[in-house]
Amino acid sequence: MKVLKFAAVAAATSVLGLSSAYAADYTLRIQTHYAPETTSGKLAQQFVDDVETMSGGRLDIEMFFSSSVVKSVETFDAAASGILDGDMTGGAYQTGKNPAFQFVGDIMGGYDTPWQQYAWFYYGGGEKAANELYNEYNMQLIGWWIYGQESMSSSKPLRGPEDLKDWKFRSPPGLETEIFANLGASPVVMDFTEIFTALETGIIDGADASGLANNVGLGLYDLVEHATYPGFHSMPSDHLAIRKDAWDALPEDLQRIIDVAMQKLAFQTALTFEVKNNEAAAMLREKGVNLYDWSAEDRAAFRNAAQSAWQGWADKTPEARALVDSHVAFLKTLGLVK
Numbered sequence: 448m449k450v451l452k453f454a455a456v457a458a459a460t461s462v463l464g465l466s467s468a469y470a471a472d473y474t475l476r477i478q479t480h481y482a483p484e485t486t487s488g489k490l491a492q493q494f495v496d497d498v499e500t501m502s503g504g505r506l507d508i509e510m511f512f513s514s515s516v517v518k519s520v521e522t523f524d525a526a527a528s529g530i531l532d533g534d535m536t537g538g539a540y541q542t543g544k545n546p547a548f549q550f551v552g553d554i555m556g557g558y559d560t561p562w563q564q565y566a567w568f569y570y571g572g573g574e575k576a577a578n579e580l581y582n583e584y585n586m587q588l589i590g591w592w593i594y595g596q597e598s599m600s601s602s603k604p605l606r607g608p609e610d611l612k613d614w615k616f617r618s619p620p621g622l623e624t625e626i627f628a629n630l631g632a633s634p635v636v637m638d639f640t641e642i643f644t645a646l647e648t649g650i651i652d653g654a655d656a657s658g659l660a661n662n663v664g665l666g667l668y669d670l671v672e673h674a675t676y677p678g679f680h681s682m683p684s685d686h687l688a689i690r691k692d693a694w695d696a697l698p699e700d701l702q703r704i705i706d707v708a709m710q711k712l713a714f715q716t717a718l719t720f721e722v723k724n725n726e727a728a729a730m731l732r733e734k735g736v737n738l739y740d741w742s743a744e745d746r747a748a749f750r751n752a753a754q755s756a757w758q759g760w761a762d763k764t765p766e767a768r769a770l771v772d773s774h775v776a777f778l779k780t781l782g783l784v785k
Contacts, residue, residue, distance in 0.1 A: 473701065477531065478515070482512055485665065486719060487657070491712075510535075511531070520541075527584055533690070535687050547580050550774060567774065586691055587688065589688065590687055598657075598678045599616065601653030616653040616654055617635055622760055643665060674731070679750075757774075
């Protein structure tokens with residue numbers, strides 16, 4: 448199945464006697480799990496506008512928000528098989544295929560800031576290492592958009608590790624479920640789009656959904672009154688991954704436009720959420736929501752548990768081992784691990 452719709456329209460003569468030519472038209476169908484009204488959804492729409500404007504209309508992106516075509520976890524396969532062309536969710540949804548996806552999706556207990564994580568991707572050999580994994584599934588990883596540390600939302604206090612005991616919360620699939628279960632929590636894997644209803648009906652006590660500003664956009668604090676902030680446990684890399692044959696079929700100039708627009712999205716995402724999360728925190732405190740900033744000791748306990756768990760996951764497949772070793776080597780250069 449061809450991935451791209453291509454039309455070459457011949458030059459025509461206008462009524463003014465001037466010739467005008469219409470360039471080739473390419474269409475990419477991409478799905479994101481974010482709703483259009485969330486901060487990330489609005490940033491994704493700006494990415495679409497940037498690509499379409501810079502390409503002079505030669506490349507059209509049809510963006511499907513709120514996982515409206517397939518479930519979030521199915522987006523990658525839908526793109527790889529041709530139902531869609533691109534995936535703007537995250538690699539951590541694909542750990543069932545290969546545990547290595549954990550270390551391109553949510554490198555738990557690793558980097559402190561988005562900038563450090565981007566540095567691994569662009570300067571630490573990460574882009575090449577990651578695409579050795581993605582290409583095995585006929586996908587090309589174009590880039591990341593990282594909004595920073597996530598906040599956990601809860602109907603119960605989350606003052607420290609002791610409050611995790613028997614805490615039933617929505618968790619994404621993968622390494623997180625193992626780490627939190629070992630700390631006494633009861634993680635429940637469910638789709639991103641099911642979080643609000645599950646909280647509303649009491650199926651779960653809380654959720655690891657997104658950053659604080661996105662959680663506000665999802666309406667979570669209309670239901671619960673406790674959250675961790677600033678976050679510490681998870682800094683997922685939302686990605687743009689395009690089916691490889693679709694990517695390879697694009698002219699080089701359009702590939703570069705997408706790459707530049709993706710780097711702008713990455714930059715704007717990190718900057719926007721630095722501001723939006725702080726604004727959200729101030730608003731939530733005013734509203735009476737309790738925000739818990741874990742102590743350095745509690746954060747260290749979680750980081751040690753997470754990085755210890757990396758090694759068990761690294762032993763699952765050669766691809767996972769390669770990515771973990773790459774991260775550890777780069778983290779050492781940054782002085783984040785010894």
